[in-house]
Amino acid sequence: MARDPKALTQKLQRRARELGFELFGVAAVQDVPELARYREWIDAGLQADMQYMARNSEKRSNPALVVEKARSVIVCGKNYHTRAPLSTESASPTAGWIARYAWGDDYHDVLKQRIRKLYEYLVELTDGRAQGRYYVDTGPVLEKVWGQYAGLGWIGKNTCLINQHMGSFFFLAVIVTDAELTYSTPPPDRCGTCTRCIDACPTQAIIGPYVLDAEKCISYLTIEHRDGIPEPLREGMGRHVFGCDICQDVCPWNQKAPVSLEPAFQPRSGSVNPELGELLQMDQENFRERFRKSPVKRSKLRGLLRNALIAAGNRQHPALLPHIESLRRHPDEMIREHAQWAVEQITTSTKAKKEDAYVHD
Ligand code: B12
Ligand code: SF4
Numbered sequence: 001m002a003r004d005p006k007a008l009t010q011k012l013q014r015r016a017r018e019l020g021f022e023l024f025g026v027a028a029v030q031d032v033p034e035l036a037r038y039r040e041w042i043d044a045g046l047q048a049d050m051q052y053m054a055r056n057s058e059k060r061s062n063p064a065l066v067v068e069k070a071r072s073v074i075v076c077g078k079n080y081h082t083r084a085p086l087s088t089e090s091a092s093p094t095a096g097w098i099a100r101y102a103w104g105d106d107y108h109d110v111l112k113q114r115i116r117k118l119y120e121y122l123v124e125l126t127d128g129r130a131q132g133r134y135y136v137d138t139g140p141v142l143e144k145v146w147g148q149y150a151g152l153g154w155i156g157k158n159t160c161l162i163n164q165h166m167g168s169f170f171f172l173a174v175i176v177t178d179a180e181l182t183y184s185t186p187p188p189d190r191c192g193t194c195t196r197c198i199d200a201c202p203t204q205a206i207i208g209p210y211v212l213d214a215e216k217c218i219s220y221l222t223i224e225h226r227d228g229i230p231e232p233l234r235e236g237m238g239r240h241v242f243g244c245d246i247c248q249d250v251c252p253w254n255q256k257a258p259v260s261l262e263p264a265f266q267p268r269s270g271s272v273n274p275e276l277g278e279l280l281q282m283d284q285e286n287f288r289e290r291f292r293k294s295p296v297k298r299s300k301l302r303g304l305l306r307n308a309l310i311a312a313g314n315r316q317h318p319a320l321l322p323h324i325e326s327l328r329r330h331p332d333e334m335i336r337e338h339a340q341w342a343v344e345q346i347t348t349s350t351k352a353k354k355e356d357a358y359v360h361d
């Protein structure tokens, strides 16, 4: 049995590595300025419709409300930077974009099993004395904040946690525990004078360095938002059908990031640059089949069709028209409205191109 915090931490770190986590660190539970910034973010309503972000705000700002006498937050990071193109590279004129994190199996399922094993090991090493809870994404824990204090990286101006050696394409998994461990040192903020993410965001969702307005963020709009997309935001969404990688794809810290060979996160067929025509033809059964155990299932077929219609309208390619046309008769009013919009985008642009050609003849 390991009682000494240092020995215990070292054993946990070794086990985390064996479980496939490339990053490991421990933060001491304490009041840090980011907790107040999170509350300011909620007070300003920047979480849009994500009510769960506001509902648990007390717990989210205080791990001791999650685990009694919580002393430590163990944070593990898992690389998902698979060998495939960036969203900023050129693609077929009828292709959409699914964010890199959603190309393979759902990380919630993959990492939950591994962080549970790490937690069980902690309990075993302390002869059952350590109490705690483990989470991947969905718990009332500010994972990036504790990730920063656990030494995994700094929260960049794009609001992602960035590691000096691994960039930001990594997931987080955490254990909140009452066990005493040895604590890591947070790294300095290495964004410097760079503003590439802020400049590249097509919807100006990064309203200032380190501050994201979820309502404008393509990731929020395509994954979390359930209703129609306000028209002024549609153009900026480009060809994104699920999530968005732009503010990470332009980040200098991701340019030389190591590649992940994790089998679960390797791109499934058709997930990189998916053809919009195929997505627009999907019914419930194809959707269930194609996105089984994938993060994409979160948007549901309805959300994905809505997003694919916007992407098709933005790509303005006439070859997509027949697929959109059929959705103009869809039973769901929201889908019909987005299909109508997409048709208008394509026909207006085709007409404009013809007129332009005529003028120049
Ligand atoms: C809600 C949520 C979202 C929302 C809101 C995003 C956000 N920035 O918070 C939406 C749906 C938009 C989203 C998108 C994405 N998400 Co998300 N998301 C979460 C979730 C559930 C909570 C995040 C949270 O607490 N936000 C609250 C706000 C207040 O935090 P914040 O914006 O980071 O603000 C902090 C700092 O910027 C700082 N700050 C604020 N103001 C100021 C001012 C100054 C001067 C300074 C210095 C600092 C500062 O303090 C704030 C408080 O901590 C976490 C999982 C979890 N439980 O933590 C995953 C999580 C953050 N998401 C993740 C991922 C992968 C994504 C996407 C990349 C997916 C995609 N490709 O589409 C995008 C990235 C978009 C982006 N630029 O952030 C990963 C991030 C891993 C990493 N390396 O950073 C997480 C950790 C999930 C996981 N377990 O791996 N997500
Ligand atoms: S994920 Fe996309 S929309 Fe959201 S802040 Fe980053 S670049 Fe902007």
Ligand code: SF4
Pocket: 156, 157, 158, 159, 190, 191, 192, 194, 195, 196, 197, 198, 247, 250, 251, 252, 253
């Ligand atoms: S693009 Fe530049 S400013 Fe934005 S997160 Fe990366 S280093 Fe920081």
